[in-house]
Amino acid sequence: MxxxxxxxxxxxxxxxxxxxxxxxxxxxxxxxxxxxxxxxxxxxxxxxxxxxxxxxxxxxxxxxxxxxxxxxxxxxxxxxxxxxxxxxxxxxxxxxxxxxxxxxxxxxxxxxxxxxxxxxxxxxxxxxxxxxxxxxxxxxxxxxxxxxxxxxxxxxxxxxxxxxxxxxxxxxxxxxxxxxxxxxxxxxxxxxxxxxxxxxxxxxxxxxxxxxxxxxxxxxxxxxxxxTGKAQYGADVRLPGLKYAVIARPPVTGGKLKSFDDSAAKKVPGVEKVMEVKGWPWPSKFQPLGGVAVIARNTGAAIKGRDALKIVWDDGANAKYDSVTYRASLEEAARKPGLVVRKEGDVDAALKSADKVITGEYYLPHLAHVSMEPPVAVADVKGDKATIWAPVQSPGGTREDVAKTLGIPEDNVTVNVTLLGGGFGRKSKCDFALEAALLSKELGAPVKVQWTREDDVHHDFLHTVSVERIEAGLDKSGKVIAWRHRSVAPTIASTFAAGANHEAPFELGMGLIDNPFEIANLQCENPEAAAFTRIGWFRSVSNIPRAFAVQSMVGEIAHATGRDQKEMLLELIGSPRIVNLSSVKDPWNYGEPYDSYPIDTARLRKVVELVADKGEWGRKVPKGHGLGIAVHRSFVSYIATIVEVAVDDKGKFSVPRVDTAIDCGTFVNPERIHSQIEGAAIMGLSLAKYGEISFKDGKVQQGNFDDFPVIRMDESPVITNVYIVPPGADTPPSGVGEPGVPPFAPALINAIFAATGKRIRALPIGKQLET
Known part of the structure; x- marks a missing residue:
């Protein structure tokens, strides 16, 4: 003190x-x-x-x-x-x-x-x-x-x-x-x-x-x-003698600069200099992609100067990346045996003896973070000392990476953290701060590197694309006796190491190997998938596709057996118990010791029962409306969501009501929990309705909110109710910022099926409901 x-x-x-x-x-x-x-x-x-x-x-x-x-x-x-x-x-x-x-x-x-x-x-x-x-x-x-x-x-x-x-x-x-x-x-x-x-x-x-x-x-x-507009974000930083920069980066991940003509750019009023920015071979962790920087007296002039550049790129090996053909390859991989990462009982024998087998294949495309504030950083490098101002999620990691990139002692780097206009995991990657540091060192002056929205979308560390294939075997009574889940997706590890084609333990532990269902014969597999772009963590990470698949399959089983969704869900969760993961080689648990944070199905059942009670599950809804439910454990919290959807005769839909129950253990501020869950409902709806980043010839096809939209105020859920489970004695705290997103999409999809009889297995919903 x-x-x-x-x-x-x-x-x-x-x-x-x-x-x-x-x-x-x-x-x-x-x-x-x-x-x-x-x-x-x-x-x-x-x-x-x-x-x-x-x-x-x-x-x-x-x-x-x-x-x-x-x-x-x-x-x-x-x-x-x-x-x-x-x-x-x-x-x-x-x-x-x-x-x-x-x-x-x-x-x-x-x-x-x-x-x-x-x-x-x-x-x-x-x-x-x-x-x-x-x-x-x-x-x-x-x-x-x-x-x-x-x-x-x-x-x-x-x-x-x-x-x-x-x-x-x-x-x-x-x-x-x-x-x-x-x-x-x-x-x-x-x-x-x-x-x-x-x-x-x-x-x-x-x-x-x-x-x-x-x-x-x-x-x-x-x-x-x-x-009141007084808050200071990254773009608000001003320094004496500040230079403003934007960068033209390779349009294909791993691409290189061949040549450029800057004669027109230099004629733009306010442009002071055009220079090459060093790039690192891919995969390169968080290092800059390289390209051509335009330095100007203000950001507007820098952008106009960049627009005037004539650049020839060597697109490299990833120019073949195409979302249509890649999806087909993931689907093909999902239909073949993959690396077994969890095995309980004998799934092959149980599926073979099953009275009925239900198969579902679920697709989720790449997603972009698109936080309201695009990446931005200011750097002032003087000799062997560097000062950074940036909206970064990992200031310590940024400090370390700046020091390594500039070749100076870490003690000589100061990273000042501004408020972040959203993060969602994007701003834990500090490539934008490294760009500013490199330019400042070269110019001998403080430099602000501003990313535009198009830069943000085109060069993001995207959420992975995935195909999840689930086979559920049922006996004559309709009980699930076998469950095989194959998850195929390029791994975040590919951003750090070449040849990483299987998902890392921390990804497998997000809704795959930690399946809480009480099924005697359960097997999880992870076939290979190569990456052709930068993959990074995103709010909720691999929980998004896994919850979408698993909870959608629960809805499909309930329909096939004539059961209520909630009752089917509780039956699959089974008896109150601590899930035994002894068959898993590396049972990642969000970095937490299993003794303190086990998978407790009593808590999982509790949030289902609480949301069903408070959310009036089974209530009568108007024609064209439907209710859907989903539950998921992530970031060692338990959360269940009910979505009410309204679909008109043209296939347009809205969400009149959302009810969510969360058990996040001991908590500090319930108002912040409500805020995070409400925000997760909006984000979950936006991703389910519109979220898709696609590639052609190795290049991202979207660029801004016109072709990668987020929902507007009039599309948001009308009512969002949040119910917090009171913590038990000495119950440790768990996550809140991310767990609200994964169950939203499957609850919505199950609700749409209840309203229309149409089962959606590929996101985004887009115009799939429209007639």
Whole structure:
């Protein structure tokens, strides 16, 4: 815990862009991010948790030293560091709120300051995988409790009383026996001299005494700035002498520049320079694709200059990539045996003896992230030092990659994180920041690289394309006795290593090998699939195609057997139990230990039953309407969704109502859960209705919202109801940002079937219903 006495000059980032709460309080001397008067901070990769999580296994683990995260000014203002990136989830509020709760700080007197990228100092900063709360609920509580303990110890010494007789409450420490009180600011200097308590000796607050956590009464700290246009995003960064750049990149992944004519580009008013940008051989992780950069006095001139370039590309081997023929190859692979990644019983024999076999083949195309804010970065490289300003999800990873790319020490790189105008996984890949760093080094001046929407779509790290083929064998009574699921998709690992043709364990663990159904004969296979473009993680990742396939198949089985969808679903889930994954070689569980986060079918059944009750499953709906249901476990949370769809006589459809139940364990802010689930319903509907990126001659065929649309306000679900399962005692927190997306499409598809009798097995829906 730092003691703040004087305002200090802002670092490079804060001079130009203040990412802080609406109070606009000055940054004070000594805060960890300011770099002056910070005591050593131990990195605890194996600290004592109330339950074990995967946090300690993340790069650089977890830091729980209050001297790094908390600072108190003489006037009592408490500054708490936010070390995760804010992209709309509310994490920049939630994690500091946990600290404030435990240290008994008054939230109205708390200032939130964004951390720069430094994982040695702050611990892991990768803001993805729906991990922030599940990895940092306990560490943030420990930080707050340590700060509280140090304040109480300082007060006890000041008054000469036992520490057991004093208590922190509402931004001050009180001694009830004598009536004495001292504010946090008054105690700060003495508290800073106290040793940081051991983790084992900390006493956390009883949850019944929480003032903020779980109440849903705290707005996000950036709300006022966002709603009044004052919030600062990547594109808002301005520096003296800033140059503006856009880049023409190879239209085919792995392509190279052959030649270019820049004579017309240089005649565009405002254009100052045209230069080649280094590219890396594919696959190249997050390194730039290369191409031709146009440098100008403003972004508009740079874009006009780029439009005037005449470029000849060598498209390379991936020029053969075509979505139509590739889909056919995936379907062919799905109809043949593949690598067995889970095997229970004898599926071949059970299918052969089955009274009936139902087969479904489900297709999902590539998807683009299209966050509202396209990629953008500002870099200022001076000698062997680099400063970056960017909306990145992984500031620590960006720092590491910038250092490696420029060949400078990592300690010489400062990555300042702006607010993110959406992320969805795209902004955990820092290619745009590396482009800015390379150009700044070459030009000897600060440079902003701005991606247009077309750049964003054409050169994205796309969600994978996939075919999911499921065969379900039924006995004479209609019971499912066999289940074979073949999943064929190019892997994210192909972005990192040539020849990666099977999905990685973390992809297989997203709805394939972790199937929770109680079926005696169950087999999962993963045939080979080569990649011909950049594949990357996307909100919910492989859970999207897997939930679409599995839950659609449940609907198909229910129809074939004359059963209710919900009852069929519960029958397949089976008895309350912990799913045994001992037959799986590498049972990936979102990085979490299985003892803390097992697949618990009792919790899965609970969300189905809750949403069926609250969502009035089976209610009478008007003609042309239908109800569909789906359930899925992802990011160690359980979520079930009911969609009501209305289809008119021309095949146009709308969604009057959505009901979702989620069990995400212990939670911090229910308002943020509602917000994330509501957003997931909108995104899920948009992807199911319109989402498709296609290739011809190796090139993406879409470019903007005219041919890759997202749903508009008038197409969004009219009503979205969210029901949160109250956590059990000591139930650890789990993910919220991503789990809402996967069950939406199959619930919608099942609803469409109920309304029309038409079964959709390939997304997007597009015009498949129109007559």
């Amino acid at each position: 730092n003691i703040l006495t004087n305002p200090s000059k802002l670092r490079g980032f804060e001079k130009h862009v203040k990412v802080e709460n609406v109070s606009r309080r000055s940054i004070l001397k000594g805060l960890g991010i300011a770099g002056s008067f910070v005591l050593a901070a131990p990195v605890m990769t194996r600290q004592a948790f109330a339950y074990e999580t995967g946090a300690g296994k993340m790069p650089h683990g977890v830091v729980v030293d209050p001297r790094v995260f908390v600072a108190i000014a003489p006037d009592g203002i408490v500054t708490i560091l936010a070390h995760r990136s804010e992209m709309g989830t509310g994490v920049r509020t939630s994690l500091p709120l946990i600290v404030a709760e435990e240290m008994e700080a008054d939230w109205s007197r708390v200032h939130v300051q964004q951390a720069h990228g430094d994982e040695v100092k702050f611990g892991n900063q990768d803001t993805d995988g729906s991990r922030s709360t599940r990895h940092y609920l306990i560490p943030m509580r420990q930080i707050g409790a340590s700060a509280r303990s140090m304040l109480e110890a300082a007060a006890a010494k000041k008054w000469g009383v036992p520490v057991a007789e004093v208590k922190a409450q509402n931004h001050e420490v009180v001694h009830s026996a004598s009536g004495r009180k001292a504010g946090f600011g008054e105690l700060a200097a003495d508290a800073a001299k106290e040793p940081v308590p051991s983790i084992e000796g900390l006493k956390l607050k009883d949850p019944k005494d929480f003032r903020y956590l779980g109440k849903g009464q705290v707005s996000i700290v950036d709300l006022h700035d966002i709603t």
